[in-house]
Amino acid sequence: MPTPQLWDETPPPSWSQLRRRLRDHPEVRAVLLAELGRHPATAGRLTGLRPYRTPTPQPSHSTWFAGTWAPDGTDVLVKINITLRERFWMAAASAATGLVPRVLASDTGLGGLDVAWLVLERLPRTYDPAWGAAGYTAMLAAAARFQVFAASVDTPLVYEEGAGTIRHWALGGRQVCAEAGVLLRHLDADWAWVTGVAAPEVMFGDLHFGNAVFRAPPPGLMALLFDPIPRRQPWPFEPAYFEVVCGGSGLVAEMAAIRAGQGRPTCGPGEVGRLGVLYCGWMALLSWSVQPDEARRARLAGYVTAAARLDR
Numbered sequence: 272m273p274t275p276q277l278w279d280e281t282p283p284p285s286w287s288q289l290r291r292r293l294r295d296h297p298e299v300r301a302v303l304l305a306e307l308g309r310h311p312a313t314a315g316r317l318t319g320l321r322p323y324r325t326p327t328p329q330p331s332h333s334t335w336f337a338g339t340w341a342p343d344g345t346d347v348l349v350k351i352n353i354t355l356r357e358r359f360w361m362a363a364a365s366a367a368t369g370l371v372p373r374v375l376a377s378d379t380g381l382g383g384l385d386v387a388w389l390v391l392e393r394l395p396r397t398y399d400p401a402w403g404a405a406g407y408t409a410m411l412a413a414a415a416r417f418q419v420f421a422a423s424v425d426t427p428l429v430y431e432e433g434a435g436t437i438r439h440w441a442l443g444g445r446q447v448c449a450e451a452g453v454l455l456r457h458l459d460a461d462w463a464w465v466t467g468v469a470a471p472e473v474m475f476g477d478l479h480f481g482n483a484v485f486r487a488p489p490p491g492l493m494a495l496l497f498d499p500i501p502r503r504q505p506w507p508f509e510p511a512y513f514e515v516v517c518g519g520s521g522l523v524a525e526m527a528a529i530r531a532g533q534g535r536p537t538c539g540p541g542e543v544g545r546l547g548v549l550y551c552g553w554m555a556l557l558s559w560s561v562q563p564d565e566a567r568r569a570r571l572a573g574y575v576t577a578a579a580r581l582d583r
Contacts, residue, residue, distance in 0.1 A: 444556030511550035523547030552578025
């Protein structure tokens with residue numbers, strides 16, 4: 272029997288962390304299921320596997336199955352074709368408490384396939400807008416816990432991002448409004464000020480409601496994160512990215528308060544306000560490249576305009 276063509280030759284979009292994806296076809300899924308049945312970490316331990324579609328606006332470029340972990344009956348998701356960064360950080364963070372869903376098995380390959388993968392505990396709840404501000408606070412607290420953990424991890428599997436990264440994002444978002452040019456002209460000086468008051472550290476890197484699950488609703492709300500894109504950035508990156516992508520307001524100041532409660536570095540109130548305005552402006556330029564619909568354009572332009580009008 273001929274070997275099926277496993278890989279989809281369609282190039283993934285620019286925002287994808289993966290450079291290729293597996294074909295969405297029954298014969299490919301049959302190969303993956305057979306390999307999971309033979310792998311020492313999963314043989315005889317996964318039952319009832321069936322295709323799973325992630326409920327996110329942007330399609331996943333990994334291949335997913337849902338099923339049961341036979342040793343203890345845990346509901347699980349199997350995610351195949353992930354970055355080595357994701358596999359490393361999820362497996363490492365799983366050993367800590369309250370960071371990510373439990374990783375029950377993982378490897379950097381599957382049979383003869385050069386694909387990293389994870390078996391994750393499947394938790395019952397995703398974000399509900401009815402939770403209001405509590406949902407935002409839970410996400411910021413989860414990101415802050417991840418940052419504390421990340422500070423203890425020694426690995427090169429981190430995106431090292433600096434002023435050049437911000438410039439790349441800003442150039443891609445120039446269509447937002449005329450004030451985008453102001454942010455580009457002042458970028459080097461603004462970046463020097465930001466890194467002078469908020470030293471770069473490792474962030475979760477892709478904080479939004481699509482990358483979180485919850486064990487219980489409020490008042491016992493606690494977010495567990497998945498799909499990290501670990502980046503070294505000044506700490507305002509995380510709450511500003513989250514605010515621009517998911518809504519809310521004042522999230523940089525809220526994260527500063529959370530960090531202060533942890534005994535971690537933050538800065539003065541005036542500096543926090545300026546950091547929030549600058550980073551939300553930068554993140555609006557980043558978001559424009561992946562959120563180009565007109566309904567969001569005015570909000571993104573508002574962030575950029577506020578950042579452009581800062582006293583310099």
